[in-house]
Amino acid sequence: xxxxxxxxxxxxxxxxxxxxxxxxxxxxxxxxxIISVIGGVVGTYIVLRGLVxxxxxxxxxxxxxxxxxxxxxxxxxxxxxxxxxxxxxxxALVARNRRVSEDSSIGVIFTGAFALGVVxxxxxxxxxxxLEGFLFGDILGITTLDLWVTGIVGLLILGAIFLxxxxxxxxxxxxxxxxxxxxxxxxxDLFLYLLIAATVVVSLPAVGNILVLAFLVTPSATARLFxxxxxxxxxxxxVIGMLSSLVGIYLGYYAxxxxxxxxxxxxxxxxxxxxxxxxxxxxxVRVRQWRQWRNQLRRASQNGLEKPQPEGRA
Amino acid sequence: MMNLAxxxxxxxxxxxxxxxxxxxxxPLLKIENLSVAYGPVLALQNVSLTLPGSxxxxxxxxxxxxxxxxxxxxxxxxxxxGTVSIAGKSLAHARLRISYVPQRSEVRWDFPVTVEEVxxxxxxxxxxxxxxxxKEDRRIVAETLEQVGMTEFRQRQIGQLSGGQQQRVFVARxxxxxxxxxxxxxxxxxxxxxxxxxxxxxxxxxxxxxxxIIMATHDLNATSRECDLVACINHRLVAFxxxxxxxxxxxxAETYGGNVLTVAVGNTPDGQTVIIQ
Numbered sequence: 105x106x107x108x109x110x111x112x113x114x115x116x117x118x119x120x121x122x123x124x125x126x127x128x129x130x131x132x133x134x135x136x137x138i139i140s141v142i143g144g145v146v147g148t149y150i151v152l153r154g155l156v157x158x159x160x161x162x163x164x165x166x167x168x169x170x171x172x173x174x175x176x177x178x179x180x181x182x183x184x185x186x187x188x189x190x191x192x193x194x195x196a197l198v199a200r201n202r203r204v205s206e207d208s209s210i211g212v213i214f215t216g217a218f219a220l221g222v223v224x225x226x227x228x229x230x231x232x233x234x235l236e237g238f239l240f241g242d243i244l245g246i247t248t249l250d251l252w253v254t255g256i257v258g259l260l261i262l263g264a265i266f267l268x269x270x271x272x273x274x275x276x277x278x279x280x281x282x283x284x285x286x287x288x289x290x291x292x293d294l295f296l297y298l299l300i301a302a303t304v305v306v307s308l309p310a311v312g313n314i315l316v317l318a319f320l321v322t323p324s325a326t327a328r329l330f331x332x333x334x335x336x337x338x339x340x341x342x343v344i345g346m347l348s349s350l351v352g353i354y355l356g357y358y359a360x361x362x363x364x365x366x367x368x369x370x371x372x373x374x375x376x377x378x379x380x381x382x383x384x385x386x387x388x389v390r391v392r393q394w395r396q397w398r399n400q401l402r403r404a405s406q407n408g409l410e411k412p413q414p415e416g417r418a
Numbered sequence: 419m420m421n422l423a424x425x426x427x428x429x430x431x432x433x434x435x436x437x438x439x440x441x442x443x444x445p446l447l448k449i450e451n452l453s454v455a456y457g458p459v460l461a462l463q464n465v466s467l468t469l470p471g472s473x474x475x476x477x478x479x480x481x482x483x484x485x486x487x488x489x490x491x492x493x494x495x496x497x498x499x500g501t502v503s504i505a506g507k508s509l510a511h512a513r514l515r516i517s518y519v520p521q522r523s524e525v526r527w528d529f530p531v532t533v534e535e536v537x538x539x540x541x542x543x544x545x546x547x548x549x550x551x552x553k554e555d556r557r558i559v560a561e562t563l564e565q566v567g568m569t570e571f572r573q574r575q576i577g578q579l580s581g582g583q584q585q586r587v588f589v590a591r592x593x594x595x596x597x598x599x600x601x602x603x604x605x606x607x608x609x610x611x612x613x614x615x616x617x618x619x620x621x622x623x624x625x626x627x628x629x630x631i632i633m634a635t636h637d638l639n640a641t642s643r644e645c646d647l648v649a650c651i652n653h654r655l656v657a658f659x660x661x662x663x664x665x666x667x668x669x670x671a672e673t674y675g676g677n678v679l680t681v682a683v684g685n686t687p688d689g690q691t692v693i694i695q
Contacts, residue, residue, distance in 0.1 A: 152529060267548050274539045277529045280520050281588075284493050285543050285595065286513040332530045332575040 119357040131246045132363060133353055135254060135310045139319055140345030142258045145265060146303045147324035148337045149296060153276050157207075158195055160317050161214035162297075163304055165191040167221035167313050170238060175224060181253060184308055188301035191217075196290075196297045218313075241312030243356070243363035254306045261299050272296060273334060311364040318368040319345065322375055329378035329385065344374050446471040446630055447492075447599060451500035454487040461487040464500070465655045469632070469647070471505075471598070474625045476645035476661075477634040480674050483652045485634035486521065489601045492632075493518055504599070514543060517592035519585075519602040527577035533587050534572040537562055540594030562590040567616050582613025589617055593624075600624065602633045606640060618644060638665075 119129045150159050166188045173183020195210070225235055237245075265272065275282040275289045283289045300320075307316045327340035352367030359366075380387045447469040454462040462484035469475060477485050491498045493516060494509050504512035517540070540562075541555040551559075563569045566586040571579060576587065585605055592600055602621075606614050618640060621631050625646075635641055641648055641661065648664040650656040650673040657669045 152526070154526075270539075270542045270545065271547070273531070273535075274542055277531055277536070277539070278525050280495070281518065281525075281539070281591070283495060284516075284518040284520070285540070287543070328530065333532070334530045334535070337530060 116354075119353060122357075125244070125357075128244045128246075129353060129357065131248065131251055132243045132310070133349070134251055135243070135246045136349035136353070136367060137346055138251070138254045138258050139307045139310060140323065140349055141342050142261055142303050143307065143319045144323050144327070144341030144343075144345050145262060145338045146300055147320040147322075148327070148334070148341055149272065149276060150300065150320055151324040151328060152334075152337075153296075155300070156317070156321050158210065159300055159304070159320060161210050162188065162191055162195060162301065163313055163316050164218040165214040166301075166304065166308075167218050167238065168224060170308065170313070171221040171224045174234070174238075175228070180309065181305060184305040185302070188305050189298070192297035192301040193294070196294045237312070238308075239312050239314045240362065241308065241310045241315065241364045243310050246310055250309055254310075257302055257306045261302055264295075264299060268292070268295065311367075315364050315368050318371060319364075322368065322371040323348070326371070326375045326378045329375075329382035332384060344371065348374060445469065446505055448503045449492065449500070450502075452488070452491050452502065453499040454484065454491040454496050455499075456496070461653065462491060462651070463654045465651070466500075467649060467655065467658060469630060472625060472628040472630055473646040474621060474644055475630070475632045476641035476648045477632060477651055478636070478638060478641055478648060478673065479651035479656075483673075485651055486603050488649075488651060489518070489603050489632065489634055492516070492601060514595070515597045516599045516601065517595035517597040519588050519592045519600070519605055521603045521607075525576075527584075529576065531576055532572065533568060533574050533576060533579070534559060534563070536576055536587055537590045537594050540591040543595070558594050558596070559590075562593040565593065565620055566590045580610065580613075581608055582610035585609050586613050586616055589620065593620075597629075599630045599632065602631070604634055604636065606635055606637050614640075 120126055120133065122129065150156060166184055169187020169190075170180065170184045172178075172187075173180055191214075221238075222235065225231060225238070228234060271282070271287050271292055272295075274285070275287060275292045279289050282292075303320065304316055307319055311319055323341040323345040324337060326344050327337040330340055331337055348367050348371035351370045352361075352363060355361045355366040355370070356363040378386070383389060445468045447467075449465060449467045449469075452462065452465045453460065465488060477488060479485050487496060490496045491500075492502055492509075494502070502509050504515055509516075537559045538551055538555065541551060541558065545551055545555060560569070563572055566589055568583060568586050568590060571583065576584065579587065589602070589605065592602075600621075605617050609617070621633070622644065625631055633641075633645075642665050645661060647659065648661050649658045650664060650669060652673050652675070656673045657664050
């Protein structure tokens with residue numbers, strides 16, 4: 105028995121202690137943990153506000169900015185953040201009164217921006233490799249400097265959300281009333297988009313343009329399945345993100361799977377499990393309710409009683 | 419200038435029976451030439467009203483006549499022309515004095531907030547940025563929940579309530595703001611009778627406490643029964659005065675564009691039930 109635990113511990117610890125990749129994996133691990141924390145908190149707003157599509161557009165639209173920064177040799181974070189800011193501003197102004205036509209224009213413009221990024225990059229000789237890096241991130245290429253940047257920006261994001269938690273909650277739940285109560289709803293929206301943009305930018309080097317959306321959305325969407333409380337969604341999302349990251353790292357090390365993609369697959373697995381076992385809206389609960397209702401109905405019709413109502417909304 | 423002739427200043431009309439204790443109060447809410455436009459569509463044109471510091475004012479009119487626009491214009495939530503002043507101050511300086519209960523449909527029902535949290539939102543502006551709700555805020559929330567009879571549901575997620583219960587929660591939120599003026603946009607529409615009673619009783623109590631209640635509604639019976647003053651709106655102010663003066667076939671016909679049937683049953687002050695067709 106002791107042997108088993110010893111072996112298990114060695115197996116678990118090996119990626120982090122490995123002579124060849126240990127320090128890279130340790131950096132990747134910490135980076136993913138930080139991204140899980142910011143993503144879980146910011147993602148809760150994205151999911152509840154129904155901004156998933158818009159954030160998807162945002163991540164794509166940042167791409168040309170990142171590529172230009174790369175091509176002219178400017179700082180990555182600077183390039184990404186400037187383009188993210190510009191895009192977030194545009195989105196915040198059109199998103200509140202979103203209609204179908206604006207919906208499609210968001211789709212058109214931001215896939216167009218993404219294609220522009222690819223066009224710019226394709227002139228490069230090392231096109232294939234750098235494209236892959238941009239799209240899927242390079243989780244094992246995270247430097248200590250990257251870690252510091254992510255950590256500090258993450259702290260700023262969390263601090264800002266803490267300070268304005270009441271107002272962000274109010275305008276997310278009921279923008280009309282928040283405005284009637286005198287809150288600066290448009291400025292709060294801009295502020296939220298700024299935080300989302302910052303989250304996306306610091307996550308890009310590790311997880312890339314395509315997958316960053318999953319880090320922001322999947323854990324929070326899963327958390328929503330397990331709780332009806334706003335402030336519980338955040339810690340649950342963070343824990344789901346961290347677990348996925350950990351499992352993803354082992355998958356990467358032992359199964360030689362691409363790091364960030366592995367994390368996303370695991371997180372998606374959690375989401376599917378959530379869909380099945382969610383205590384208030386899961387498939388299992390629904391089937392059980394439906395069975396109870398059917399049995400009641402059967403008994404009632406045998407006894408000639410009144411038809412019972414299905415459970416659910418009170 | 420038909421609408422000018424019908425724009426009556428409070429106090430100029432003979433307030434004898436219902437309005438006597440109200441008429442002595444200084445005007446609290448002064449609306450001058452309020453117009454509301456959505457793009458090229460003019461929803462409301464040149465409405466002028468002077469309302470007392472306390473009372474129960476009903477705003478009636480057909481669908482799309484600008485009742486909601488009047489309330490939103492009062493709050494400065496839509497592009498408006500004209501001026502609104504509260505006790506001589508501009509709207510921006512008097513924001514905290516107005517609370518608002520919007521029409522039901524504008525909220526995300528699946529949002530994970532509890533009844534208690536929704537009512538606490540009414541306190542946010544008082545609590546101020548950054549700070550946490552204090553003991554006093556929690557006391558007020560508990561008290562307002564009690565007043566609308568929703569105490570036992572305080573931990574429920576907002577989407578798990580019936581329509582009437584949800585409406586009571588929003589009334590509680592407006593109440594928690596503790597303003598002097600409460601605007602309600604069709605609070606009785608699509609709501610069960612228990613909730614209607616709870617809401618109406620509460621509004622009466624607030625009026626008796628010296629607050630000004632302005633309610634847009636389709637319920638002419640409730641209006642004639644409860645309101646001290648009635649404003650008839652059809653893109654402009656058709657008439658304004660106590661129910662006894664306003665609930666007349668010719669005024670209602672003008673408000674609703676004809677087809678008004680009056681039946682003597684005994685609901686309006688002069689004993690008429692009004693049926694709009």
